[in-house]
Amino acid sequence: MKFSKIDIENFRQYYGNVPIDLATDDQKNIVVIGGRNGYGKTNLLLSIVWCLYGDKLSQIDDHFKKEIQKEKNYNSFMQQSINWTAKKEDIDTFSVTIRIDETELPELKMLNSNSADSVIIKRQFNVSTMIEDLHIIDPISNMELFNDDEDKINFINDYIIPIDAAKFVFFDAEKIAEIANLSIKEEGSFINDALGKILGLDTYETLIDDIETYINNLKKEGATKNLQEQIADKENAIKLSQIAIDKFEEENADSLKKIDELKKAIREFDNLISSESKQGNSKFDREKILTEITELKIKETELAEKFNELSEILPLTILSGKLEEVNEHLDLQESNSVFGKIASENSAKIEEFIELLFNKPPEPENSSFSLKDKMFYFEKAQDLSHKLFNQQDNNDDADLAFEHDLSNADKKMIQDAIDLVNTQSKDFFESTIDEFNATKIKLSELTNTLNKVDADLEDDIILEYNSKKEKADFQLSEANQKIGENKANISKEEMNVKRLNQSYQDLLKKVEINKKNKTKIAKSAEYLDVLKKFVFEQKEQKKESLAKNILEEMQKLMHKLNTSGSQFVSDIKVTILAEGNGMKITLYNSDDEEIKKEVLSQGEKQLYISSLIKAILKESIQSLPIFIDTPLGRLDDEHIKNILLYYYPDLSEQVVILSTNNEITPKRFNDISESVSKSYLLVNDGINTELKKGYFHSYED
Template identity: 25%
Template sequence: MIFKTLTLNNFRVFNGETSIDLTPRKEGVFERPIILFGGLNGAGKTSILTAIRLALLGKRALGAVITKKDYLAYLNEQTNNTALKSDESAQARVSLSFTHTHQGEHKLYEVTRQWQAEHDETLTLTINGVLDTSLNSEQVQAFLHELVPPGIGDLFFFDGEKIAELAEDDTGSYLKEAVQKLLGIDIINRLDSDLSIYLKGLGAEAADKETIKKINTAEAEKKAISEQVNIAQRNADHIGTQLTDLKTKIASKEQSIQARGGAWAKTKVQEEAKVSELIAFEKELTAKIRLELSGSLPMALAPTAMQSLIEQLTKDQKIKQAKAFGNELTQALPNLEAKLATQFSTQSNDIMATVNSYFGQLVAQSSMESPELDISDSEFALIQAQVTDAQKSQALLKELTQALEAVQNKLSTLSINIERAPDAEELKDLYESLRALEKQRDAISKEYISELLKAKELKTKELELAKRLEKFYAKLKNKHSSDKAVERVEQSQNVLHEFKEALTSQRVSQLEELFVKAYRKLARKEDLKLSAKIDPNSFDVNLVDAEGSVINRKSMSAGEKQIFAFAILEALGKLSGKVLPVVVDTPLGRLDSKHRDKLIKHYFPEASEQVILLSTDTEVDESFYQAIEHKVSHAFEIEFNQQASSSTIREGYFWAELAQEAV
């Protein structure tokens, strides 16, 4: 199957008719399988994927269990709002043309879905340009399901959320469902169930009236409870959908608040209080700095000069002390001479001459020097104290200045944050609507839990009745165990069980090989020695290292889990034997550059004969575009017009245009 053209009319963000050429183009003999769509978030990339899934799968695109009412409501939601404003009865349409070889003939098919408010959808199929009037809508859908079974479609047409869901599925439930659909095990299970019903019927035919009455009563009661269980489950699913929508709206509202400065508004009051504290502290520090500047601090501004001053004053003090000593000595010498004459009459002159010679030199030396700065001792002590204080003041001033700078930086940051925060009135309506949504979410959550508990309680009753019926039928079966029909049915059931186990084992083994091959192709170099083991009962996939140890998937990064999911999807796709286009919407958001590189180079170019890739400019950026350019058939850019509230598509791509301009 190859998609040729997708036509959208008044569908989601596309107002009016938009036709998109999806046919892969060749360059000589070289295949170019990738059709690349680029667009910013909200431009309409998901609308392309949604349109393809809707065209082929119909209401099964929304899930296995969905009511006609919900499906019609969903279709009405897909109609472009601008078209509805101009015409309340505006029609919406999705058409997909594709080539496919059916029953040995290669034909061009075109499926068209069209709907409008308060009306059922119309589904038509043209073959080689001729409308097929032999098929009604249900038969057309049945034919499409033959081409693309719903369970298989999820393996080929998926988005980043499906990848994330599969990546985080530690239970194996998604894989189990997919494998059972691929292998037809669900059909085997249904056949087994039908045979069991047949057995019950055989026994009931020969049962006495009282037993039949009990069985019929229990069957009727079980049927009634089963219907109640289904209703409760549908209600829970419906409420769950509402809950999911509400959570999406709440997330969107929170993003709007964030975009309007809500993150800053939350802390605005606290930050304003901090600003007041910091301003007071700033004033205190400024006062202390001024106090230090008005004291002896200026002396510390000229440390060399002050050191020279102290040295000179110290020298002057010594000169003054020497002069004072000389004066006192001169006054004391006559008394000394008289005393020496009395005690040493014969030697007094010699002793006195020696004394005069020694002290005379000291007195003469001091008398020749004069102090340059003649200040008192108290003034000298005061200057020394001031110089010491100036040094301490300088160290303190440094600490105060650093503290002031830190305070001013904090004030600057807080001021910016406060400026970013809008006034409370600006966000009042947004916060009120957010609170209303959260209140609605809480109420619906209670209702959802209530429905789930109700369904669980009813299911328990249903199981009790099933067990009681099983006992009735077991007794009847024992009575007719020799019947040929019973024997053949039991043999058929045994064969079915054996066939189911053998088929599952064989296919699981094949799936392991396909998965390992795909994973090694996409994984980083250090992961190439990994293998895989799939449990045939739970279908949980375990990675096994070179030593045979199981790797805990919970310990894997988000990017590694996504590579894991892509490998599973590729393996399941190949196991299905279907050759379908692959459509992927925004698949690279959680991947690191290494994993992106592997995916870009080794998954998308080889995933199918036709790969439709829907990406933002940050996912397939300029470098990644260059890496796959040789495999890109053509590219489109989706542009959203804010004023018109609709999108348009033109051929080209962000980086492709830049490359052309450069040339």
């Protein structure tokens, strides 16, 4: 599948109709679109995603979700998306059109045979009427292929790119490094989503969820009035927690919008102060100090968030030894229970065997066995049986001074706590704290230096600018603090939802189910088992190839793998997590020691996740186009060279890269020129953006 052409009309920076030819071939699969920050690279990506998914935009990426939340809702977000120049000319409609070639399409009578592998998707929005229209068109006959909107949405999900797979097709390469910071369960969920959408397993997993919901509803039918009230209370509590989470996320979106405005105001005040200042013989470069302070503040915010996350599990880390002891005790308790049950069952079977052997017919003809002889062998058989079977059970049965009276939910909570602690390492805690403290100290030093520089420059107008800047700085700090508080509250509510769901399931187990519903539940459970087994087997088949492909990609990309001596990563294992939680990927060094992903550098994390995404895409039946914003993020020169030469040229049959000239310099562009089919430069006149053929070093007027 390839996106051969895109037409953007009056969307954001793109005034009028801006056509983009993205055609590629087997030898040249890359399209490079260059542009400075703010010139429209991200909005170009946004236009494509919006064209395909409309108001479902927020489901694809957190960035898109936050942008919509800043404007309160989807319609407000759309109203802000019309080009400013077009709006001044009283144009009230914008649109995006995509021509898609080389894709498998359903057999439709209205499809012209010459266009059986091509289709045009167009979405437009009218800011006056607030009406949005989606069109799916045959490129030869120009006929609409569907009348019903639901059919159009299903067509895009079934034959173009499923919405849940979109985040693996349209992504910010720098931000994907954050996936390496996810917990085992969260990363497992990410991989589960990816493989599910790429392999088509999501249909079966959705069916599993539907059957489980159906079973829960059947169970609720037989509940007593008291149980019904308790179940309803739990359902309402879960809804209230979800509402609270949405509220905190909306507040954070407002805060992010405010932060953007405050940062802009602070930059303006700094520029005004610099323009009004006469630094004379000052040995300090005020602009350089400001740049360093800005970078350190970003780093401080990132580290503060990471530190807050770590601080929540610090008590668990301190108690990790005790948690392990409790878990081992529970394992022994469970073993004793199992062995006790087995011993009891064995004893009953032994008694029955002896009884059948000595006291029940048939007996041998003309037997001279006296009653006394029978009793002797009866008692001997009992004694030998108990020695042979019960002694073995007793050897395995450990003595416990006491037993924990914990529910399954309590036991699971202990195991989850241990798993959470095991994902972190002592070195990671210490390095995060040290880095956070070092950043704070450096920031304080630079702030003091800046204050000294400004103190030598002060006059009335600079004093006024400084006062306004200090106020904006204070408000910025408050907004960041509010976001941190809300994130902590969101985590608490998510834990609450998890606890409530467990209680909800416990209540359902107490319901007396009638005979008719028992039959339905039993049959549904059979279907459920078959589906779960099928999904598990599919993942089991893919885990080895997934591990192999990830390692191969990392070996190409990470120069540490090619150094002499011990290899940085020598093996990768993929494990299927229990309860449908996806897959866990573990990295090992040459000493067979696990490499914690959290200790990787940001660049190494980006390479790891890039390798993971490529390995997942290799499992796809159909080749998908890949669109990448900020392609080289935080990578060093050697890693950049490896990514450009060995990653993008065979990532997919069509790879569209949105880059700045700092990421793909003219020299780097020349290195990959043999793989480049088209190159463009986004040119902005201060308001609108247009495309010129060629890259930064050479483009056509």
